[in-house]
Amino acid sequence: MQAVVDNKKTPVAAVIAVLLRGDEVLLVSRKNPPDVGLWGFPGGKMDFGETMEEAAVRELYEETGVRAHAGQVLTALNAYDKDEAGRILQHFVLLAVLCVWQSGEPVAADDAEDAGWFRLSALQDGTLELSQDVLEVAQLALRVQGVAVS
Structure with missing residues (x-):
């Protein structure tokens, strides 16, 4: 089905920080729309003048x-926040930035309800309710880092 285009609205640039540690990926559970309660990568809107890389590190x-x-x-x-009737409320263009862990253990803050490290099997077995494209992006990141993906 073709999406209804509203030329008066523009997509919002945002980032997701794809952070690996060995064969694990860092995910957060969202406490605010869109994707309340779903697991995804830490991220958010870019600030004016901020690079993609700066935004990813800051949001993380x-x-x-x-x-x-x-x-x-x-x-x-592309990520869309839609109402119950399926109308697009917001359109986000998410730039997935691969990040390299330096320090710290995840503690949920800001708009994250929970945070933790997960193996790919936890993303594949259905125990986590994932945001759109999380599994595919995690698999891509692991392949780029040379981790075997099945």
């Missing part, structure tokens, strides 16, 4: 207290 720290430095941009994704 604000939501989890974990320090990292930013690496390459892995991919870009």
